[in-house]
Amino acid sequence: MLSFTFLKYMDVAPRISGLLSQRKCSGLPSRCASMFRVPFTADRYNVRRRDYAKLSEDDLRVFRDIVGDSGVVTGPEDLEFYNVDWLRICRGQSTVALRPKTTQQLSDILKHCNTRKLAVCPQGGNTGLVGGSVPVFDEVVLSLNLMNHIESLDTVSGTLISQAGAVLETLENYASERGRVVPLDLGAKGSCQIGGNVATNAGGLRFLRYGSLHSNVLGLETVLADGTILPFGTNMRKDNTGYHLHHSFIGSEGTLGVITQVALLCPPKPSSVSLCFLGLNSFEDVLKCYDETSKALTDILSAFEFLDTECYTTSYQEHNVSPPLKPFPFYVMIEVSGWNAEGDTNRVSSLVETLMNKNLVIHGTIVNEPSHMLSLWKIREGVAEALTRRGYVYKYDLSIPKREMYNLVEDVRKRMGSSVESCSGYGHLGDNNLHLNIVTKDYYPEVTKQLEPYIFEWTRKHKGSVSAEHGLGFKKRNVMQYSQSPQAIKLMQRMKELYDPNGILNPYKVLPDSFPS
Amino acid sequence: MLSFTFLKYMDVAPRISGLLSQRKCSGLPSRCASMFRVPFTADRYNVRRRDYAKLSEDDLRVFRDIVGDSGVVTGPEDLEFYNVDWLRICRGQSTVALRPKTTQQLSDILKHCNTRKLAVCPQGGNTGLVGGSVPVFDEVVLSLNLMNHIESLDTVSGTLISQAGAVLETLENYASERGRVVPLDLGAKGSCQIGGNVATNAGGLRFLRYGSLHSNVLGLETVLADGTILPFGTNMRKDNTGYHLHHSFIGSEGTLGVITQVALLCPPKPSSVSLCFLGLNSFEDVLKCYDETSKALTDILSAFEFLDTECYTTSYQEHNVSPPLKPFPFYVMIEVSGWNAEGDTNRVSSLVETLMNKNLVIHGTIVNEPSHMLSLWKIREGVAEALTRRGYVYKYDLSIPKREMYNLVEDVRKRMGSSVESCSGYGHLGDNNLHLNIVTKDYYPEVTKQLEPYIFEWTRKHKGSVSAEHGLGFKKRNVMQYSQSPQAIKLMQRMKELYDPNGILNPYKVLPDSFPS
Known part of the structure; x- marks a missing residue:
């Protein structure tokens, strides 16, 4: 079997035990937090405040009447949490964050803000990667943190009902205990919230298997800018009574309404899961490996991820763990989930043997013990944070046809040469989703000018999307035209x-500053 | 094995050979066509024409300039095809049908109609069941029949690109030859069109496996009422660049825009399919059978349908075929699709044996030869047409929690007593979707008054939907409030x-006549 190490149930967990915990509610990558103060978004990116009202003492009194004193956050230190994004790239200047507990309270807040023309920034777990979840100026932060009650899970139909502020991992555990699986899995699951996930149409690791949130969200309760509550519809899997309004909020990033409750279809939980972590010599081999895998494991394939050596190395080095495999140009992670442990394992083993015989895979490991799988997943999920520890990260989240995908990374690497610390790529190959990351020691506007619009034009030329799963938020609002007419x-x-006739909801986000006439 | 007949590869095909062909483009159930003239919708249902312009000779000249003489249909006999719906319940009074070949032609037509305030009825295969696809008064019929070019199928990504007028069955064959499957299957597939399917968010037999069209439509080209062409976006599986506009057209039934091209995700074609047709003694047993099946076959289950004895008997009698099973109170059809012929067959056999040992299934058959499966499916798919041959059908397409579903059929049967010919139920149990049908010799408004709002109130009480998959169209436009706030x-x-500021697109459809204030 060549040099392949077939390490079933291998002991990887202790070696990776020091690995980061998932993004937690502090919203601050651990090491960076103390290193520097994040500049104001408005200054760094040269934004002009639009003509909204300014918060008054009267407004604060109204808010206290609605949510009580404890629901109104005004202390400058406490506000840091609401003003700075997880990547520590964007900083707003809000002087108040509100924490309603009920839909009615949230509605009352919006009604007041709309009448007063006070801008509002709805905020979930604040783990977004495009500056969409923090204010740009002094928008009122509308936090969903306290609206985290999980209502029910119907184990016959699989319908989970929850308030929007429930943390994804909490939902996942809740569903898992009841024999179901949440059809969404993200590196940020420890702090991201289901409402924010839906608002950004988050993709993640299970997209390949369960599809987008348009497939799995059965209904939403939302509140419009003027405070109108749009209650749940029927939440039945089939409901063709008029326009399917809830889809308009999926991916609207809090600019059309605030999601307050979610009805989510949770599929039955597979009884058997296995994970391969494989080393390969070239991206061409990664593609061939995908072709073989998608044919052999179509019905049980639940993830197909790739990392280049830069991402892999940065992740294990920054998180101070021993690498599970020796250095290779590329790594692939293949996850299968099904209901036939023995049969599935045999199919995976047989596939890996085929891949080795074809010299596509050189070295690797197959694990199926949950803690071991988790440890391997954390290398993949730890890439984003690891890169932020190396400096300022210019992040690009692109959909590009598989065959062209890595050419972009190589083109950009060549273009930028030694002017940047690194240029690397990883992502959800099965979904054509590349995460391209360029790192410099600090933020340099001239580097941005070298990267943009080059990367966006490259993507448009290949009929790709300039935001696959992160959304546009603040940082990508002006590049929509590369993927939209x-x-x-x-x-x-x-x-x-x-x-939102007064434009109070999450301004400076999603829509471009200037509109086509 | 009790009285169960395990007829693998059984010879059912010849016995059902006389069964109906699928709804064909004539749009007329074969026997009924000559039997009676369908009354005008406006008269039968007492509708008032809204204030649209009337078609002039000048308009016809403009239309001929756009689509040529052959694209403008004005002969009264030819127009019958465009004015009468498949159920022969609705009849419009249009004096012109237009058949553009390109999106630009269709756009030019709409631009003219919008300027002139001429109402327009977009029409696909005209197989809809709620009167949504035929005019109510003299709307210009905008037929997609000639826009039926299939552009491409990317066998790596599974993305199928087609004009909206392509017939579903043609698409299915096209995909099948390329190793993919269209994630939608309807009884009407022989004449319904993919654009119409998307416009009504059609459900059908594969919904249980592949989900709704919100899951599978990757992009749309549409034309707005003023002629604006909204081109495809990227058609990538992941694209979060702004609001996901194409979802607003899915299920809008031609009232928000006209779909001209569709990008559809086609999953890999399963290599092995089996179908069980089983006889059961009670609906309670049908439910238990579903519970056992969904647990045992979760990963390979692709359909779970039920019929009551009335539906079954009417279908085989009206289509003049020998029944595959003797009379039972209920029948269940279980389809599995996978990639492991032997393994799947063993699991199905084992399940059926379990169901028999528990006395849930009394008699049945398992087939996996394509023509045999097709023959069995035609009994199920022939129910709708068979019932129309017995008289006027009051059709209800409802989502109701499984456990309550058949109680409604029994309640209505009791309520109507001998005043109706029959009251029967069948449908997609796996999706909570009941088709309830009441038949009388002719249309009697007083029967409608007995049925409505009784059925809608019953459905609302059980938090169901008053239109699961058929849409609201003309016939259900005023019941939206039973499922929507x-x-x-x-x-x-x-x-x-x-x-559609001028309201020219498919008027008298979807939205209720009077709006809540």
Whole structure:
């Protein structure tokens, strides 16, 4: 079997035990937090405040009447948590964060803000990667943190009902205990919230198996800018009674309404899961490996991820753990989930043997003990944080046809040469989703000018998307036109005017600063 | 094995050979066509024409300039095809049907109609069951029949690109030849069109496996009422660049825009399919059978349908075929699809044996030869047409929690007594979708009054949907409020005004005649 090490149930866990915990509610990558103060978004990116009202003492009195003293956060240190994003790239200047507990309280807040023309920034777990979840100026932060009650899970239909502020990992455990699986898995699951996930149409690791949130969200309770509560519809899997309004909030990033409750379809929990971590010599081999895998494991494949050597090395070095495999140009993670432990294991083993015989895979490991799988997953999930520890990260989250995907990384690497610390790629190959990351010691606007619009034009040329799963938020709001037609952008603008005529909801996000005429 | 007949590869095909062909483009159930003239919808249902312009000779000249003489249908006999729905319940009074070949032609037509305030009825295969696809008065019929070019299928990503007028069955064959499956299967597939399917968010037999069209439509090209063409976006599986506009057209039944091209995700085609047709003694046993099946076959289950004895008997009698099983109170059809022929077959056999040992299944058959499966499916798919041959059918397409579902059929049967010919139920149990049908010799408004709002109130009480998969169209437009809140209906009305300010697109459909204030 060549040099392949077939380490079933191998003891990887202790070697990776020092690995980061998932993004926690502090919202601050651990090492960076103390290193520097994040500049104001408005200054760093040169943004002009729009014509909203300014918060007054009267407003604060109204808010205290609605949510009580404890629901109104005004201390500067406490506000740091709400003003700075997880990547520590964006900083707002809000002087108040509100923490309603009920939909009615949230509605009352919005009604007041809309009447007063106070801008509002809805916020979930604040783990977004495009600056969409923090204010840009002095928007009122509307935190969903206290709206985290899980209502029910119908184990016959699989319908989970929860308030929007429930943390994804908490939901996952709740569903798992009841024989179901949440059809969404993210590195940020320890602190991201289901409402924020839906608002950004988060993708993640299980997308390949369960599809997007448009597939799995059966209904939403939302509150419009003027305080109108749109209650749940029927939450039945099939309901064709008029326009399917809840889909308009999926991926709207809090600019059309605030999601307060979610009805989510949770599929039955597979009884058997296995994970391969494989080393390969080239991206060409990664593609061939995907072709073989998708044919052999179609029905049980639940993830197909790749990392280049830069991502892999940075992750294990920054998290101070021993690497599970020796250095290779590329790594692939293949996860299968099914209901036939023995049969599935045999199919995976047989596939890996085939891949080795074809010299596509050189070295690797297969594990199926949960803690071992978790440890391997953390290398993949730890990449984003590890890169932020090396400096300022220029992040690009792109959909590009598989065959072209890594050419972009190589083109950018060549283009930037030694002017950057690193240029690396990883992502959800099965979904055509590349995460391209360029790191410099600090933020340099001239590096951005070298990268943009080059990367966006490259992506458009290959008919890809300039935001696959992160959304546009603040940082990508002005690149929409690389993936959307002027006609579509114009209609989006009119939708925004319909749902939020005063434009109070999450301003400076999603829609471009200037609209096509 | 009790009285169970295990007829693998049994010879059912010849016995069912006389069974109906699928709904064909004539749009007329074969026997009924000559039997009676369908009354005008406007007269039968007492509708008032809204204030649209009337078609002039000048309009016809403009249309001929756009689509040529052959694209403009004005002969009264030819128009019958466009004015009468498949159920022969609705009849419009249109004096022109237009058959564009390109998106640009269709756009030019709409631009003219919008300027002139001429109402328009977009029409696909005209197989809808709620009168949504035929005009109510003299709307210009905009037929997609000639826009039926299949562009491509990317066998790596599974993305199928097609014009909206392609017939579903043609697409299915096209995909099948390329190792993929269209994630939608309907009894009407021989004449329904993919654009119409998307516009009505059609459900059908594969919903249980592949989910709704919100899961599988990757992108749409659409034309708005004013002629604006909204081109495809990226059609990538992941694209979070702004609002996901194409979802607003899914299920909008041609009232927000006309779908001209579809990008559809086609999953890999399973290599092995089996079908069970089983006889059961009670609906309680049907439910237990579903519980056992969904647990045992979760990963390979692709359909779980039920029929009551009335539906079964009417289908085989009206189509003049020998029944595959003797009379039982209920029948269940279980389809599995996978990639492991032997393993799957063993699991199905084992399940059926369990069901028999528990006395849940009394008699049945398992087939896996394609023509045999097709023959059995035709009994199920032939129910709708068979019932129309018995008289006027009051059709209800409801989502109701499984456990309550058949109670409604029994309640209505009791309520109507001998005043109706029959009251029967069948449907997609796995998706909580009941098709309830009441038949009388002719249309009697007083029967409708006995049935409605009784059935809708019953459904609302059980938190169900009054239109699971058929849409609202003309016939159900005024019952939306049983499944939607006043706030949601109001927002839908405002969406309609945004997308179609002159209200020219498919008037008298979907939205209720009077809106909540």
